[in-house]
Amino acid sequence: MTPLEQMAPADLGERLRIAREAAGVTQADAALAIEVARTTLVAIEQGQRRIRMNELQQLARRYATSVNALLRQEAIQVDLAPRFRKLIGTSDKAADAAAKLLADLAKAEVELENLLGFRRVPNYPPERPILRGDVRTQAEQDAMELRQRLGLGNSPVSDIVTLFELELGIRVYVRRLDSKISGLFAYDEALGPCMLLNANHPRDRRTHSAAHECGHFVSTRREPEILHSYEHENSREERYANAFARAFLTPARAVTQKFHDVTAGSDRLSRRHVIVLAHFFGVSREAMLRRLEELSLVKPATWDWFQSNGGITDDQARQVLGDLPLPDAYKADADRPTTLRLNLLAAEVYHQGLLSEGQLARLLNLDRVELRQILDVAEGEGSEADGVTILLD
Numbered sequence: 001m002t003p004l005e006q007m008a009p010a011d012l013g014e015r016l017r018i019a020r021e022a023a024g025v026t027q028a029d030a031a032l033a034i035e036v037a038r039t040t041l042v043a044i045e046q047g048q049r050r051i052r053m054n055e056l057q058q059l060a061r062r063y064a065t066s067v068n069a070l071l072r073q074e075a076i077q078v079d080l081a082p083r084f085r086k087l088i089g090t091s092d093k094a095a096d097a098a099a100k101l102l103a104d105l106a107k108a109e110v111e112l113e114n115l116l117g118f119r120r121v122p123n124y125p126p127e128r129p130i131l132r133g134d135v136r137t138q139a140e141q142d143a144m145e146l147r148q149r150l151g152l153g154n155s156p157v158s159d160i161v162t163l164f165e166l167e168l169g170i171r172v173y174v175r176r177l178d179s180k181i182s183g184l185f186a187y188d189e190a191l192g193p194c195m196l197l198n199a200n201h202p203r204d205r206r207t208h209s210a211a212h213e214c215g216h217f218v219s220t221r222r223e224p225e226i227l228h229s230y231e232h233e234n235s236r237e238e239r240y241a242n243a244f245a246r247a248f249l250t251p252a253r254a255v256t257q258k259f260h261d262v263t264a265g266s267d268r269l270s271r272r273h274v275i276v277l278a279h280f281f282g283v284s285r286e287a288m289l290r291r292l293e294e295l296s297l298v299k300p301a302t303w304d305w306f307q308s309n310g311g312i313t314d315d316q317a318r319q320v321l322g323d324l325p326l327p328d329a330y331k332a333d334a335d336r337p338t339t340l341r342l343n344l345l346a347a348e349v350y351h352q353g354l355l356s357e358g359q360l361a362r363l364l365n366l367d368r369v370e371l372r373q374i375l376d377v378a379e380g381e382g383s384e385a386d387g388v389t390i391l392l393d
Contacts, residue, residue, distance in 0.1 A: 003071045004051075004053055005117070009044075009048070009050045009051075010046070010047030011047070012047070012070065014045070015070050016044065019060075019069075020059075020063055023062070023063040023065075027041050027045075029062075030062060033059060034055040036055075053067075053353070057353045066356055066359060067353055067354050068115060068354050068355045080100075080188070080224065081100050083099075083186065083224045084096070084098075084186075084224050087223075097177075098177050099184060099224075101175060101177075101196065102173065102184055102186065102195075103194075105175075105194075105338075105339065106171050106188075106194045108365075109341065109342055109345065110191055112345035112346060112349050113345065115354045116345065116348060120169050120192065122169050123169050124168065124193070124217075125146050125149060125168070125217075127219070128218050128219050130236055135239045136239070136240075138240065139240050139241075139247055140243065140247040140252065142215075142219070143247035143248040143251070144247065146214075150167050150168075154251050156249075156282055158282065160207050160210045160211065161197075164210065165341075168214075170192070170195055170214075170217070171192060172194075172196075172210070173194075173195070173197070173339055174197045174198075174199045174333065175196060175198075176199045176200050176334050177198040177199075179198075179200060179229065181227070182197075182201060182206075182212075183196060183213050183226075183227045184196045184213075184224070184226050185217060185225040186224045187217070187221040193217055195210065195213050195217075199331050199333075203282075203331070204283050205284060206330070207249065207282055207283065208283060208284070211245035211249050212241045212242060213225060213227060214244065214245070215244030216237070216241050219241070220237055225241075246290075246294070249281060250287070254281075255277075255281070255292070255295060255297070256297065259297050269302065271316055272320050274289055274312055275312065275321065276320065277292075279317075279321055279324065285312045285317070286303055290303060337365070337370050338364055338374070344378070346375075347374065347375055357372070357375070
């Protein structure tokens with residue numbers, strides 16, 4: 001249902017009357033603008049006749065206002081920065097900037113969704129308060145429960161951003177942040193769950209950051225979270241989130257089975273084994289070895305041994321994997337001023353005449369040149385689809 005259909009005709013008629021009088025336009029002139037009789041214009045203002053979108057657009061221009069101003073509900077007013085500032089306890093410009101970016105992206109997306117009459121259907125997992133006892137055991141259970149809910153079974157997670165966005169309804173953004181910040185998470189009743197990941201970090205590290213933040217979403221979603229690159233497990237919440245991330249990305253049963261498959265016939269663990277396992281599960285070599293240690297599949301401190309004996313280098317990984325690793329699309333997209341989904345929503349809002357170029361530019365914090373580039377691309381794609389009819393059952 002569109003915003004025009006959602007609003008009661010009487011309410012919209014009253015708004016139109018107020019806008020007409022504020023613009024100093026007579027009923028006769030307004031009726032002429034939309035090519036109807038004056039009695040029809042009176043019926044529209046009294047809510048007796050529903051106005052059509054093309055008529056609404058024409059009246060908005062005649063009244064020097066916008067369709068958005070006539071239709072919009074109260075704008076979303078959310079500021080996440082104070083929550084994060086309270087969390088860190090001191091002034092942190094990098095955290096403030098990241099929190100503001102997260103809030104701006106989420107608010108813009110929600111506002112565009114509202115204009116288009118779109119409502120996300122939540123598919124949130126139930127909250128699992130952290131219980132007394134070993135948090136790692138609970139985290140393993142909660143992670144496996146979420147994997148089953150998402151239909152993952154024991155399969156690796158190939159694209160965690162798309163999975164969280166489409167399957168859980170989390171608003172996930174990948175943008176370039178200060179190097180000390182790995183990710184942010186916040187939950188708000190108006191925005192829903194929101195996550196911001198650092199595009200400057202390697203993909204496997206971002207994947208772990210996303211899974212870590214998901215651990216907070218499952219257990220303590222109403223508390224904002226900043227994941228710093230130097231952060232240690234100094235609380236039960238952090239120990240839970242890290243254990244959740246390990247269990248979600250590298251489930252014990254799958255790791256054990258794949259470990260035996262990869263090392264079959266060998267009496268020692270080689271760098272090649274670690275590289276192949278890390279690539280299969282989409283995690284870092286260190287994360288893979290730490291997980292093998294945790295599951296008692298290798299000796300304790302195996303990662304430290306490798307580090308003391310030359311490490312496991314990127315060059316060695318390239319020699320083993322060749323061209324297998326895929327390009328990091330999200331890192332390239334991070335240089336865009338918006339996200340791909342925001343671009344699609346913005347283009348549709350503009351196409352329907354719900355916001356002007358200037359209003360869209362202000363909402364998305366873009367200059368007019370950047371916005372025009374987005375709209376030009378969308379219009380070009382639309383022209384290629386001319387003549388295609390979409391049939392709805």
